[in-house]
Amino acid sequence: MEPAIELEGLGRRYGERLALAGVTVSLPPGATLAVLGANGAGKTTLLRVLAALLRPHAGRARVLGAELPRERWKVPGRVGYLGHDPLLYRELSARENLKYHARLHGVDSDRVRRVLGAVGMEHRADEPLRELSRGMVQRLAVARAVLHDPPLLLLDEPRAHLDPAAADRLEPLIGRASGRTRVLVSHDVEGALAEADFALGLKAGRQVFAGIVEATAARELYR
Amino acid sequence: MIAAAGAILRKDLRLELRTKESVPAMTLFTLTVYVLFHFGLDRDSLDGELAAGVLWVTLLLAAVIGVSRLFAAEREQGGIDGLLLAPVDRTALFVAKAAALFLFLAAVEVVAVPAFGLLLLGPELGGALPELIAVLALADLGIATVGALVAALAAETNARELIVPLLLLPLMVPVLIASAQATEPLLRQDQGPEDLARWLGVLTLYDVVFVLLSVAVFDYLLED
Numbered sequence: 296m297e298p299a300i301e302l303e304g305l306g307r308r309y310g311e312r313l314a315l316a317g318v319t320v321s322l323p324p325g326a327t328l329a330v331l332g333a334n335g336a337g338k339t340t341l342l343r344v345l346a347a348l349l350r351p352h353a354g355r356a357r358v359l360g361a362e363l364p365r366e367r368w369k370v371p372g373r374v375g376y377l378g379h380d381p382l383l384y385r386e387l388s389a390r391e392n393l394k395y396h397a398r399l400h401g402v403d404s405d406r407v408r409r410v411l412g413a414v415g416m417e418h419r420a421d422e423p424l425r426e427l428s429r430g431m432v433q434r435l436a437v438a439r440a441v442l443h444d445p446p447l448l449l450l451d452e453p454r455a456h457l458d459p460a461a462a463d464r465l466e467p468l469i470g471r472a473s474g475r476t477r478v479l480v481s482h483d484v485e486g487a488l489a490e491a492d493f494a495l496g497l498k499a500g501r502q503v504f505a506g507i508v509e510a511t512a513a514r515e516l517y518r
Numbered sequence: 519m520i521a522a523a524g525a526i527l528r529k530d531l532r533l534e535l536r537t538k539e540s541v542p543a544m545t546l547f548t549l550t551v552y553v554l555f556h557f558g559l560d561r562d563s564l565d566g567e568l569a570a571g572v573l574w575v576t577l578l579l580a581a582v583i584g585v586s587r588l589f590a591a592e593r594e595q596g597g598i599d600g601l602l603l604a605p606v607d608r609t610a611l612f613v614a615k616a617a618a619l620f621l622f623l624a625a626v627e628v629v630a631v632p633a634f635g636l637l638l639l640g641p642e643l644g645g646a647l648p649e650l651i652a653v654l655a656l657a658d659l660g661i662a663t664v665g666a667l668v669a670a671l672a673a674e675t676n677a678r679e680l681i682v683p684l685l686l687l688p689l690m691v692p693v694l695i696a697s698a699q700a701t702e703p704l705l706r707q708d709q710g711p712e713d714l715a716r717w718l719g720v721l722t723l724y725d726v727v728f729v730l731l732s733v734a735v736f737d738y739l740l741e742d
Contacts, residue, residue: 348602349742372605380596382603384529386536391529398525399604423536439600 299324299359299447299476300345306353307340313500314340318354320495320505324446327477329491331484333517336497338480339378342449345478346376359447372400375445377453377469381436385425389416389435392424393442400443407442414438415464429456434465441468448473451480484513519613522606526614531621533591540587541625544580548630551576552637563640570701573634574657577627578690581661584622586682588615588669598673598740612666612736619669620662627654639705646704649714653704656721657697663728664689670739696720 298321305318315337322328330338343349345358347370355362361369376382383392393407411417414434424432433456440448453469454462466472471490481487488494488510496503496516503516534540555564555572564572592598601611631650635643643650668686672678700717 346603348599371603374603376599376603378596378599380599382596382600384533384591384595384597386533386591387529391532395525395529396600396604399522399601399606401521401605443604 296324297360298322301357304354305351305356307344307349308352315500318502324476325474326492327479327490329487329494330478330480331494331513331516332497337500338497339451342451342480346374346449372443373445375440375448377436377440377450379451381432383424383435383439386423388421388423390420393438396439396442402443410438410442413468430458430461433457434461437465437469446475448475448477450477485510488513519607519610522610523613526611527617530618540584541622544583544626545629547583548576548580548626549633552634556637564638565640566706567702569639569705570698572638574694574698578694580626581623581665582683582686584619585665585669585686586679588619589673593673608737608740609733612732616662616666619665620658623658623661641705641707649704652718653697653700656718656725657693659725660693660721660728663732667732692724
């Protein structure tokens with residue numbers, strides 16, 4: 296079976312600064328990859344390259360069968376990207392925001408209603424985002440990321456700002472139970488390793504390990 | 519592409535209705551400038567070339583405000599990423615942004631042109647209104663097209679407040695010349711659509727060239 300993600304010597308620069316170098320990893324469909332590393336290690340850059348939001352500058356990157364950057368156009372609509380920014384408009388309501396994204400993805404409005412229910416936000420769906428708490432906005436960001444039912448999820452600290460009940464509620468959408476291929480960035484080393492099949496360790500943009508790793512070894516990244 | 523452009527346009531219009539960040543500022547700017555001209559020129563009324571020049575220079579400067587704000591929500595709230603993650607032709611973003619700017623300019627002119635007539639213009643506007651609307655529509659299309667292109671170019675830069683006027687205003691010179699020339703006979707005491715067809719033709723040609731050019735290059739402006 297073709298890997299969902301296949302990276303070989305992947306590199307990315309910002310001007311002269313190297314943000315990623317020599318990242319080599321392969322992830323089968325349905326598996327979860329935990330990406331670990333201290334602040335500035337290149338985790339977010341990696342997610343943005345996988346989402347085809349950034350071009351790779353070196354090596355090979357194949358995502359869901361699309362060779363990046365040459366076949367970049369094949370990626371939009373097939374990944375669910377949850378970054379630091381919710382990608383939602385503060386002056387629009389939850390429902391308006393999701394309907395907007397649904398139209399862009401060609402998804403019907405019934406799916407919007409179901410996803411709003413799944414993240415537990417139906418009762419506040421018509422209030423502008425600026426009036427909602429950070430945790431509620433995070434729930435809506437999850438709803439936005441899974442609205443089009445993507446086979447690949449790219450999740451950057453997906454449980455940030457969520458209370459335990461909300462985190463449990465989102466499990467069927469973004470957890471292992473979702474059955475999707477996942478790339479999970481987290482500073483919770485134990486938690487991330489517990490729900491991942493493989494781990495990728497980054498330090499200053501360079502790969503330290505890739506594969507199955509013990510928590511003790513992974514914690515070395517932060518020293 | 520049309521459905522996506524429609525969704526983006528509806529979202530932009532809804533945001534403008536809620537935030538009131540562009541149209542009121544552009545309208546207020548225009549009215550203020552007309553009041554300044556009213557007192558600064560120390561004349562009871564204007565007509566002909568001077569009136570056309572004052573009308574169009576003020577509208578172009580007001581457009582700079584709209585262009586500067588055109589991608590504000592996208593820049594500040596990650597809208598461009600949201601769009602790039604969707605299976606949408608990037609041209610849809612250009613079409614939506616140009617359409618939004620066109621509608622903003624039209625809304626400003628609904629207030630600004632009568633105010634110009636009241637504050638500064640000698641001759642009555644009424645008789646020349648259909649011709650003036652045709653000039654405004656074609657000029658607005660050109661401003662909106664080039665404005666959307668410049669706004670996208672400046673969106674990811676730090677010095678966008680400088681870049682927008684520095685890029686936009688030189689590109690607007692043909693629009694200014696054609697619009698002022700087309701409008702000048704309409705604002706004279708002896709009104710008449712002199713040479714109107716020629717200048718409308720120039721504006722149409724400008725619009726066609728820049729629509730085609732913008733569609734061709736817009737994709738590349740959103741590359742990282």
